[in-house]
Amino acid sequence: MSKRVEASQQKLEFPSLFNGQELLVKVVELLPYPIQVFSADGFVRFINSAALEMMGIKSIEAHVGKYNVFEDPVLRELGVMDHVRQVLTGEIVSLTDFNAPYQGIVRYFHAADNDIQAITADITCFPLVNADGSVGYFAAVFILKKIYRGREEIALGREYIESHWQQPFNIEEAAKAASLSKSHFIRLFKKNTGVTPHEYYINIKIGKLKEKLLDTNLTIAQAFAACNMGYNGHSARLFRERVGVSPSVYRKKSD
Secondary structure (H helix, E strand, O other): OOHHHHHHHHHOEHHHHHOOOHHHHHHHHHOOOOEEEEEOOOEEEEEOHHHHHHHOOOOOOOOOOOOEHHHOHHHHHHOOHHHHHHHHHOOOEEEEEEEEEHHHHHHHHOOOOOOOOEEEEEEEEEEEEOOOOOEEEEEEEEEEEEEEOOHHHHHHHHHHHHHOOOOOOOHHHHHHHOOOOHHHHHHHHHHHHOOOHHHHHHHHHHHHHHHHHOOOOOOHHHHHHHOOOOOOHHHHHHHHHHHOOOHHHHHHHHO
């Protein structure tokens, strides 16, 4: 066992932490960092106000003694459950850049929907041992890094796509511009705009192509080339699907 864990166990024996030390509990309650304390079976036994606010939980009664971290589908979906369970062996467990979709929290905790899309936090779980050295409880401390409300991040993603419409579509770079993971970016983008990032990109390309086709100084092939598109069966079919007519018919109708 590491020196770090041993030192933590010596200082955080559970009986001395809570029995007769109401002041310490009050301090934890007032800390601005979300904190939860769990019994070894995974049920939450204490939660401070900062954690209630972060998760949108409506009341302590709806959470304490009812939520079990080892049954949390959000943790299971994110693949970190086994890592969290290591705290029961006496290890300090750290989850860096833990990114949880907020709608999962809302569904599982019956929490208030605070117009949040995702929460990113660093989470440290550390054991609280009994006098005999066994893990009786463990605590989880959250350091919030980012609360994604969707609109601001998606605006950055849209701006990236709009300014790079002539380049090949790159979902990784668009998500990076929005400071979101690729999966979260795609999901939030469609929720906020009604289309996927790739569909949005194609719509911009087609819109620019329609403008170029109105320029009679350009051939149809040159109009496509100006939009960094080859004039071939695939691109012509894509235009027809989006506009309803072929490029040549569109140009004639616009004369």
